[in-house]
Amino acid sequence: MPQGHIAPAIITLLALLLYTVMGLRVGRARAKYNVPAPATTGQADFERYFRVQANTLEWLPIFLGSLWLFAIYWSDLVAAAIGLVWIIGRFLYMTGYSKAAEAREAGFMIQALASAVLVFGALGRLIWLAVAGG
Amino acid sequence: MPQGHIAPAIITLLALLLYTVMGLRVGRARAKYNVPAPATTGQADFERYFRVQANTLEWLPIFLGSLWLFAIYWSDLVAAAIGLVWIIGRFLYMTGYSKAAEAREAGFMIQALASAVLVFGALGRLIWLAVAGG
Amino acid sequence: MPQGHIAPAIITLLALLLYTVMGLRVGRARAKYNVPAPATTGQADFERYFRVQANTLEWLPIFLGSLWLFAIYWSDLVAAAIGLVWIIGRFLYMTGYSKAAEAREAGFMIQALASAVLVFGALGRLIWLAVAGG
Numbered sequence: 093m094p095q096g097h098i099a100p101a102i103i104t105l106l107a108l109l110l111y112t113v114m115g116l117r118v119g120r121a122r123a124k125y126n127v128p129a130p131a132t133t134g135q136a137d138f139e140r141y142f143r144v145q146a147n148t149l150e151w152l153p154i155f156l157g158s159l160w161l162f163a164i165y166w167s168d169l170v171a172a173a174i175g176l177v178w179i180i181g182r183f184l185y186m187t188g189y190s191k192a193a194e195a196r197e198a199g200f201m202i203q204a205l206a207s208a209v210l211v212f213g214a215l216g217r218l219i220w221l222a223v224a225g226g
Numbered sequence: 227m228p229q230g231h232i233a234p235a236i237i238t239l240l241a242l243l244l245y246t247v248m249g250l251r252v253g254r255a256r257a258k259y260n261v262p263a264p265a266t267t268g269q270a271d272f273e274r275y276f277r278v279q280a281n282t283l284e285w286l287p288i289f290l291g292s293l294w295l296f297a298i299y300w301s302d303l304v305a306a307a308i309g310l311v312w313i314i315g316r317f318l319y320m321t322g323y324s325k326a327a328e329a330r331e332a333g334f335m336i337q338a339l340a341s342a343v344l345v346f347g348a349l350g351r352l353i354w355l356a357v358a359g360g
Numbered sequence: 361m362p363q364g365h366i367a368p369a370i371i372t373l374l375a376l377l378l379y380t381v382m383g384l385r386v387g388r389a390r391a392k393y394n395v396p397a398p399a400t401t402g403q404a405d406f407e408r409y410f411r412v413q414a415n416t417l418e419w420l421p422i423f424l425g426s427l428w429l430f431a432i433y434w435s436d437l438v439a440a441a442i443g444l445v446w447i448i449g450r451f452l453y454m455t456g457y458s459k460a461a462e463a464r465e466a467g468f469m470i471q472a473l474a475s476a477v478l479v480f481g482a483l484g485r486l487i488w489l490a491v492a493g494g
Contacts, residue, residue, distance in 0.1 A: 105349045130273040139398040239483045264407040
């Protein structure tokens with residue numbers, strides 16, 4: 093039974109749960125603003141709820157890919173801690189953007205910085221391992 | 227050579243093949259309903275084909291992430307069996323939604339339930355491993 | 361410390377960096393063509409930039425999933441080499457599609473062929489392992 097990587101595994105599931113909540117809020121916004129499926133455009137309030145989920149989906153491959161490469165090749169706990177910052181940023185993005193398009197920026201910057209640390213941290217580590225014959 | 231996790235690996239590729247078929251159907255619907263790229267909105271029949279693929283993409287990180295965490299930390303075969311249910315649900319969703327927006331609901335519920343079992347099963351297992359000093 | 365799979369790990373991060381560049385170009389196109397968030401439709405030049413990123417996102421689960429299954433169950437270096445072809449195809453797709461919808465096709469075909477080799481290569485290998493009692 094594998095015992096490693098439990099911290100990034102739990103962070104992964106918490107991030108996916110927050111992302112699921114964003115999807116449920118899109119469903120509620122469909123009813124509230126009267127935008128039946130399959131439409132996703134045409135009503136600006138609905139579109140903000142929709143874009144919260146869509147933008148998070150756009151970033152999930154970057155976040156989850158770099159989280160795991162950082163965790164596997166460098167440090168489980170550092171990766172999980174940065175992942176927690178990403179989740180907090182995405183939560184603020186969700187609550188901000190559903191109020192107004194301008195209010196999405198603080199949360200967006202937090203998650204973007206967390207993602208950049210994960211991507212460039214993992215890339216630097218991997219290049220170091222490759223060059224050092226690791 | 228790794229010998230483990232062959233069952234969830236095959237399920238992953240089957241799910242990605244079904245998802246690829248959804249993408250090919252979007253391409254065919256572009257021609258049939260005369261919606262040239264880059265447009266993705268404006269014609270309701272096309273939009274249903276488009277949303278089949280888009281909604282499945284929205285759920286793929288949840289499904290694939292939880293499938294693998296369930297398989298790695300708990301059981302390959304149980305994860306693969308639930309993954310097969312997810313694929314069946316997504317197939318019914320695809321065939322239903324391309325006919326009418328209302329006909330997407332049975333398949334959607336099946337894949338949502340399968341995803342929920344994978345997510346909460348994996349999360350419960352991981353918390354148990356963390357608390358039990360696993 | 362794990363030493364394996366460094367080549368597909370670096371390819372993964374390079375692919376995610378190219379994908380991030382596509383996202384930054386969407387942000388710039390929002391300003392250039394005056395399409396403020398949350399809108400994603402209604403201006404054809406912007407929509408081509410948006411679809412470059414969106415279509416790449418649509419293919420990322422197929423590419424990353426099959427890249428890693430091919431690498432883990434068959435060959436790191438072959439997977440990474442095909443992954444490099446995918447990145448080149450996606451780069452040509454990005455530069456072509458931002459000029460004109462028709463100019464996206466060569467790059468699209470290259471990445472589609474690379475993805476197909478990864479998916480069917482990994483699937484064939486896994487079935488062989490399962491049947492051969494691997």
